[in-house]
Amino acid sequence: MEFNPGNHIVQLCMQGMEMEEKDKPEEASSLFLQAWNEATNDFEKFIAAYYVARHQKTASEKLKWLETALQLALAINNDLVSGAFPNLYLNISKCYEELNDPDNAKRNYELSISSAGKLSDKGPFYHGTRADLQVGDLLIPGNRSNYQPEIIMNHIYFTANANGAGLAAALAKGEGKERVYIVEPTGAFENDPNVTDKKFPGNPTRSYRTQAPLKIVGETTDWTKLTPEQIQQWREKLANNKGAIIN
Structure with a gap:
């Protein structure tokens, strides 16, 4: 599996990011949801879930989508997704802080720190x-x-x-x-x-x-x-x- 900028789901997410840059959040959210619904493998679903998460209105809904993205990344478990773990855990920690759950916030913050800088890519x-x-x-x-x-x-x-x-x-x-x-x-x-x-x-x-x-x-x-x-x-x-x- 290799990242391909011409991939249909990647293209939809790029269109969504363009809508974000144009300050059109509803159009962006619609494109990210379309990407989620049309994704056909774990990597495509992971990317889509990550972007759907940041358009949620509440911490609990955002947490649900971030944890979905995290579980997909853990299932993929390769160099395509390993660099995302620090930021994923950090954003999950922030959601738990908003939900007044300090124990889970602390646990995910520590996971963010421990996963940072761990490069396993062996090439070529x-x-x-x-x-x-x-x-x-x-x-x-x-x-x-x-x-x-x-x-x-x-x-x-x-x-x-x-x-x-x-x-x-x-x-x-x-x-x-x-x-x-x-x-x-x-x-x-x-x-x-x-x-x-x-x-x-x-x-x-x-x-x-x-x-x-x-x-x-x-x-x-x-x-x-x-x-x-x-x-x-x-x-x-x-x-x-x-x-x-x-x-």
């Missing part, structure tokens, strides 16, 4: 670029951002999603061939805070960053290339993104 990992590199080469931080070139990046970024690396390659600066390298982190790494819990719960794109070098161990061609039209759409979307990079 990928890095997308237009640079012509060789097996054994090291990728290091200190390059300019592909998205905001005035920023010198303090980390090097990678993902366990080959198509995500392919997108990064397509958007990379330069005229070279789009390449997706198989890489190994040489030190500790963390969830990419620029995507984790920003749009979708947790880190479903399995995107990470490190200050240690990444070692190139191979190259893959097994990823879906975007059309020129799709690349242009992504460039326009990034150009309109006013958010600051967490560096």
Whole structure:
């Protein structure tokens, strides 16, 4: 199972988020409920339940949907959902606080703390670029951002999603061939805070960053290339993104 931005349920949730940004909560809530009703597997239901939860009017109803999302995430129990646990437990804790249940609030708050920073992803990992590199080469931080070139990046970024690396390659600066390298982190790494819990719960794109070098161990061609039209759409979307990079 891999996160796919073209998935029907993901698309419905993205439409719902657009309605939220336009301050149209009723339309957003309707789209999230539609996503829940049309979801066909646990991962789709997990995403939909997470968004349905935040449109509930009472703490008890919000808690019901958050616990539904949590149970689905626990059933999935893989790297697609593991990054969502800290925020899920924290929001559940806040609901219990509103419901004057300090014991359950404390228990879930402690679960939020204990689940934070626990990365179990074993890869394989990928890095997308237009640079012509060789097996054994090291990728290091200190390059300019592909998205905001005035920023010198303090980390090097990678993902366990080959198509995500392919997108990064397509958007990379330069005229070279789009390449997706198989890489190994040489030190500790963390969830990419620029995507984790920003749009979708947790880190479903399995995107990470490190200050240690990444070692190139191979190259893959097994990823879906975007059309020129799709690349242009992504460039326009990034150009309109006013958010600051967490560096």
